[in-house]
Amino acid sequence: MRVLATYNIKGGVGKTSTAVNLAYLSSRDGARTLLWDLDPQGAASFIFRIKPRVKGGGKGLVRRKFSLGDAIKGTDFDDLDLLPADFSYRNLDLLLDARSKPVAVLRKLLRPLSEDYDTVILDCPPGISLVSESVMYATDTLLIPLIPATLSLRTFDQLTDFVTRIEDRPPSLAAFFSMVDRRKKLHRDVVAAFTARRGDVLQTTIPAASVIEQMAERRAPVPVFAPRSTAAAAYVSLWAELR
């Protein structure tokens, strides 16, 4: 079982869009895939037409009264399941804080699923919190969407620094540019300068595209309703780099 998570301190950078499309592409390859919607807003759950409700809420999970397996819902796609968000996840920080080893909680919760899934993708809320920290302890690969602005560079450097301080098994970082408009000179310049400075940015960039915005309306991953779009091709190529 390989665990990936989309993460960025900043909101609205394409974390959910990426998590949803990559989870779909993973399952399309025949890998048994689970998408865990950790954002109390429930954007990923909404796209799959699944109600953002988990029996027992965040409390039930963190205190281990309910297991993750009981809350899992099948999506409309073969080999793709979803663990819905719950409104109570907004208190997840406090709940974790009450545990003796808060950062280890998510990893422990996922362990029993390791026989059932090949790929798990976590969709995180923005911000830095105990939740995001425990995500870092639970994942093999942290996927970081960067928007082409000079500030992104600083955030990425800080995150790299933070992650290297995780003992035992720090996740690998996979940053890529998201919402790129090739017509804008600023975007082209930032992408070029950034890639020159940090060799570890992924090749694929996700373009700013209206089909991606349409996901919320169509309630489906992009390759399902716009298989021939450049956006779909970009997600396919991103997944190929990560696989």
Next chain:
Amino acid sequence: MSDVTAYFAADDSDPTGFWSVPDALAPRFSVQQSLARRVRRVWLDTDDWLLHKAGVVLEQNDSADNGLRLVLQHADGREHMQPLNVITWPARIDALAAGHVRSQIENIVGIRALLPVTAIESQHRDLQVLNADLKTVVRIAIELAPGVQGRRLPDQLSVSAVRGYQDQADRVIARLGTVKGISPVEVSLYEQALSAAGRAFCDDDPEPVRLTGSMPANNAVIAVLNGFLSTVQRTLEGVLGDIDPEFLHDFRVAVRRSRSTLKLAGDVLESGPAEQLGRDLKWLGDLTSPTRDLDVYILGLPDMAAGLQSAKPADLDPFRRYLLAQRRTEFRRLVRALRSARFRHALEHWRALGVLAEPSDPGHVVGAGKLAAQRLTQAHRRVTRRGRSIGPDSAPEALHDLRKRCKELRYLLEIFRPLHDPATHRAALRDLKGLQEVLGEFQDAEVQSQAVREFAATMISTRSAPAATVLAMGELAAQLSAHQRHARTEFAASFAAFDSADSRTRFRELASGSPA
């Protein structure tokens, strides 16, 4: 992932029941239908139903749109799939490409081949049941005009809950219960197809031999021999087809046990036919040994290769090829013999012996219980007497001889099991098995290390072994000798356990508990 939770069948009188399913589910649910497509399914299992016994169902599914796939369904309804290349059944697990299905069944089936159990063809249609958010919550599969070997089964409908939506599935099932022209059925399509083909799960498992303590001893022995005969007949096809190594193994076990039965209790039978069968069985035993021995080496090679210290596992490849070539030769010889008139005659003798005693002669009856008690006591005494005389300096032959006596005791225990108290029987068997394992390891290791040396010598003389292979084989022989030494050091303790007061009491109880 979804979970099959209910089956329905169309009534013969009204084949239109399925058409009203969408109406019956409205307005809470809406239904989306796929086009009908022709599907052919072949259900697979091992000869001894290992998949069924493990609670899983394996099916080869062939349709125009999905192609050829293997579908594995777990007891909890979860399904796994993997695409399949064209394959002919029976096939062993290593003939399958790596995939989700293979990885889940390889530990269950081991070295046994997958055989087609039954097949069905139907027009298949999928219905997706959607909730108000247009999310699929339940899946319905419809099989129209399913046919098994020219027989038609009623149209079928099965309901599966999408994971996490069992409550919605329960509603759907309740609504379907109100639809005219369809009624719930208890069993899956697989089970229906099986019974339409005149079969049932585990129907070819051997029937237990029925013995009672008061039945005449000769009839008891004949019943036991008939049980073995039916195993020999049942496994023959698998042996000839070389379907998997277990067929030959089971065949040989039946032959060997029959021989022991004759040796240990054959004196209650008419002597002429019994002696003839004894000669036939010896011939069959000798005939099947070379192929089986080679099977044992070939199956054990990966483990032995993994234990190599200095040589590389690949160094053994020429040895493996040599073993496979030898086996091909020996197997051809075996097949010729099993197709010969001599084998046919042997089976005829065996069958004839089975009928002989049907009208039992109440004049001079010894009861089966008495016979069992007497022979068990004798065999047990032989084992303890020989075992006690073995000391740290005894020759290996003394242990080999003890192993044979233990086997005799074991056969008697198994033959007369139906006469014994199950708990005492199990405990006695456990005592004996511990000792047998040590003796078995002691002798097998010796025989095999000897054989590896002989193989090496032959391969050198025929120039089919590079130096690296000979060196690796030397390591194998050393490994085996180490096993043997280890087994020798374990002997004293395992015999002491067998010869403990508790264990002796158990054997006495078994002997006295068999009513005369």
